[in-house]
Amino acid sequence: MTAYRYDGSFAGFLTCVWDALEKGIEPAAFLLFEDGPTLWVEREVATDQERARRLYAALGKRTSGRFRHFIAWGFLTCLPERELALFTLIRRGMTQGKRAAMDLSDPVMARVMLAYQKLATEQDHLKGFVRFSELEGALVGEIEPKNRVLPILAPHFAARFSGERLALYDRTHREAFFSVKGRWRIIPVEEFSMGPAGAEERGFRAMWRQYYRAIAIEGRINPKCQSTHLPKRYRHVMTEFMTDGDAPAELGPAQTEGRSLTERTQGS
Numbered sequence: 104m105t106a107y108r109y110d111g112s113f114a115g116f117l118t119c120v121w122d123a124l125e126k127g128i129e130p131a132a133f134l135l136f137e138d139g140p141t142l143w144v145e146r147e148v149a150t151d152q153e154r155a156r157r158l159y160a161a162l163g164k165r166t167s168g169r170f171r172h173f174i175a176w177g178f179l180t181c182l183p184e185r186e187l188a189l190f191t192l193i194r195r196g197m198t199q200g201k202r203a204a205m206d207l208s209d210p211v212m213a214r215v216m217l218a219y220q221k222l223a224t225e226q227d228h229l230k231g232f233v234r235f236s237e238l239e240g241a242l243v244g245e246i247e248p249k250n251r252v253l254p255i256l257a258p259h260f261a262a263r264f265s266g267e268r269l270a271l272y273d274r275t276h277r278e279a280f281f282s283v284k285g286r287w288r289i290i291p292v293e294e295f296s297m298g299p300a301g302a303e304e305r306g307f308r309a310m311w312r313q314y315y316r317a318i319a320i321e322g323r324i325n326p327k328c329q330s331t332h333l334p335k336r337y338r339h340v341m342t343e344f345m346t347d348g349d350a351p352a353e354l355g356p357a358q359t360e361g362r363s364l365t366e367r368t369q370g371s
C-alpha cells in the first residue's frame with residue numbers, strides 16, 4: 104500500500120486518483136507535501152490539471168452530474184480521512200456506474216453524505232451570518248467554519264456585492280477571499296487582521312446595539328430559542344456580538360435576528 108503526497112488541491116487529489124486507478128495502487132493515506140514522514144511507501148504526485156479535468160468529466164458521464172458535485176463538495180468537508188472515502192466512491196462509480204453512485208446503504212457513502220449535509224448546512228448559515236464591516240473603502244469580514252466553505256461562499260458574495268471591494272478571511276483554513284467588482288480569487292493567508300474600525304463605523308455599531316437593547320422585551324427572553332436560530336459558535340465573529348474592544352457584548356434577545364445597517368450583511 105502507498106501513501107500519496109499532493110498539494111492539497113482538488114485537482115491534485117484527482118491526479119492522485121487517476122494515478123492509483125491507472126497503476127492499480129491501493130492508497131493507504133493521502134498526505135500534503137508538508138506533512139511529516141510516515142512508515143508507508145510514499146508517492147509524490149504533481150498536480151496535472153488535464154488529467155484532473157478528464158477524470159472529473161469521465162466521472163460525470165459514468166455516474167451523474169449530481170454525483171460528481173457530491174464528490175467535489177465532499178472534498179471540502181472536515182470528514183477525517185475524506186480522501187480515502189472519496190477515492191473509494193470514485194473507484195466504485197467508475198467501475199459500477201450509476202448503480203453504485205448513491206447507494207446510501209453503503210457505510211462509506213453514508214459517512215460522506217452526512218459530512219456533505221453538514222457542509223451544506225454550514226455554508227447556508229454563513230450566507231446569513233457573515234458580517235462585513237466597512238474599513239477604508241472595503242467590506243471586510245472573518246469566519247471560523249468547521250468545513251472549507253470559502254470556495255462555495257466566494258461566488259455568492261462576489262455576485263451579491265459585485266460593485267464592491269470585498270475581503271473575507273477563513274481563520275480555520277487560513278485562506279482569504281478577495282473580490283474587486285465581481286472578479287475574485289482565494290489565496291492562502293497565514294496572518295490576517297481587519298484593523299481598527301473608523302469612527303463612523305463604530306458609531307453605527309453602537310447605534311445598532313442600542314436599538315436592539317431598546318426593543319428587547321425582558322419577559323420574553325428565550326436564550327434556547329435564540330441559539331436555535333443563531334448557533335453560538337458563529338457569534339464570536341459577528342460584530343453585533345462584539346464591543347469595539349473585541350469582547351463579547353451583552354445584547355438583547357432580538358439581536359439574534361438582526362441585520363446591520365452599515366455592515367451590509369447578506370440576508371439569509
